[in-house]
Amino acid sequence: MTRIAIAGAGLGGLTLARVLHVHGIESVVYERDASPTARVQGGSLDLTVEAGQRALHEAGLTEGFRAIARPDGQDLLVYDHTGALVLRKDTPDEAAPFERPEADRPALRTLLLDSLPPGTVHWGQAVTEAVPLPGGRHRLRLSDGTTAECDLLVGADGASSRIRPLVTPEEPVHSGANAVSLNIPAIDRDHPALSERVGRGSLMVIGVNRALSAQRSGDGSVRVNLTVRGGEDWFTTSGIPFDDPAATRAALKELYAGWSPDFVELVDAATGSVMQVRVAALPVGLSWPNVPGVTLLGDAAHLMSPFAGLGANLAMLDGAELALAIAAGTPIADFEATMQARAAEAAAESAANLEVFLSPQGAARVAELMAG
Structure with a gap:
């Protein structure tokens, strides 16, 4: 064989x-x-x-x-960076439950x-x-x-x-995007207002040349991703101290200064390590x-x-x-x-x-x- x-x-x-x-x-x-x-x-x-x-x-x-x-994880909320809702997609009870x-x-x-x-x-x-x-x-x-x-x-x-x-x-070559991933372990218990803001599925907030998203997981945690347009060396040239999670979160908040605090608070709520991803593609x-x-x-x-x-x-x-x-x-x-x-x-x-x-x-x- x-x-x-x-x-x-x-x-x-x-x-x-x-x-x-x-x-x-x-x-x-x-x-x-x-x-x-x-x-x-x-x-x-x-x-x-x-x-x-x-x-x-x-x-x-x-x-x-x-x-x-x-x-219900198919639910989606899309806002602009000022906090204005631009799209809401809820999964109706009568929808095909296993469409996506x-x-x-x-x-x-x-x-x-x-x-x-x-x-x-x-x-x-x-x-x-x-x-x-x-x-x-x-x-x-x-x-x-x-x-x-x-x-x-x-x-x-x-x-x-x-x-x-x-x-x-x-x-693979760099795509021109870089992402930082954070985690909020127990959002329902520790941050009920933020939990309601995220909803049952995913939240996307879109600004100019950058985005913030939050996605609920089945274990009660929420993964927060911040994506920024920049070169392959962005992680070393951004000035963000990625070896210090607390200092990184503070620097990321500065990076998103001018955005609605309703969404930047997700960065504050995150704990633990910070994951860096240079988005690449073949x-x-x-x-x-x-x-x-x-x-x-x-x-x-x-x-x-x-x-x-x-x-x-x-x-x-x-x-x-x-x-x-x-x-x-x-x-x-x-x-x-x-x-x-x-x-x-x-x-x-x-x-x-x-x-x-x-x-x-x-x-x-x-x-x-x-x-x-």
């Missing part, structure tokens, strides 16, 4: 492993994290019917997903992990190098000093993929000629900015469709062509949306975009 190695235990890699398992095909997932809880896995995701939810259907996990999904519901990324990852045979994921073993062998096989060098060989290597290892260079020399429409014995999915194949909200959806659909192709004996090149065409459309949308969210025109353009 063909030995399939998957680099990366994110949602895409785990979906691939699960759908393969459903079809009686086993795989090994190599993951750099020491355990499932070794680092923060991110906030809430909205899974579309045609992508993320379709992937979970192929994985046989629809009921498990519905148990953790939050249909929110689900916490850690809960989704746990759902997928629990569906795999024990030992499928090798924790603390990142693929650091892959050496091509005759016949399309690869010898993997792992971060714990061991090696392994495989007939098919799948790079599901994200933006900084170690597998991508096997198929293309392209690397070229829109990236493709490569098929290389025997290796392929990519998710961010490794088509990293894009988060402004279309499709990254996790596409990664999961990639994983499911690749597994179905393997099970059916369909050429990997056919899977790649379909994935690349789909990703090109989404990446173009994401790049265009970034320009809208961080435009000089501000909230009016975002409201027009989100109302559709």
Whole structure:
């Protein structure tokens, strides 16, 4: 039986492993994290019917997903920086409850992990190098000093993929946006007024060349993201002391001076560490000629900015469709062509949306975009 190695235990890699398992095909997932809880896995995701939810259907996990999904998380409030409401989208009781519901990324990852045979994921073993062998096989060098060989290597290892260079020399480039992520652990208990302001789902506040968003998670926390247009060196040239969370929050409030205090108070309420993200993307429409014995999915194949909200959806659909192709004996090149065409459309949308969210025109353009 063909030995399939998957680099990366994110949602895409785990979906691939699960759908393969459903079809009686086993795989090994190599993951750099020491355990499932070794680092923060991110906030809430909205899974579309045609992508993320379709992937979970192929994985046989629809009921498990519905148990953790939050249909009311689809609610959306959009304000301009002065506090004027420009768009409100509530989820009516009669709406399709699972059209695009929110689900916490850690809960989704746990759902997928629990569906795999024990030992499928090798924790603390990142693929650091892959050496091509005759016949399309690869010898993997792992971060714990061991090696392994495989007939098919799948790079599901994200933006900084170690597998991508096997198929293309392209690397992500900075998008012109930088994001700072904060967390309010128990907003209902500690900040009830702010909780009401955020609502049941997501809040977006749009200014000139910057944005602030807040998104509720199922554990009662709210993730606050501040996104600013700037160069790749913005984190070092901004003057913000990112090694000191309290001083960082104070500096961020200054950065958003002139904004309504109703929203800047979200920065005050945050506690704990501060996450910095240089928003990067691979070229829109990236493709490569098929290389025997290796392929990519998710961010490794088509990293894009988060402004279309499709990254996790596409990664999961990639994983499911690749597994179905393997099970059916369909050429990997056919899977790649379909994935690349789909990703090109989404990446173009994401790049265009970034320009809208961080435009000089501000909230009016975002409201027009989100109302559709």
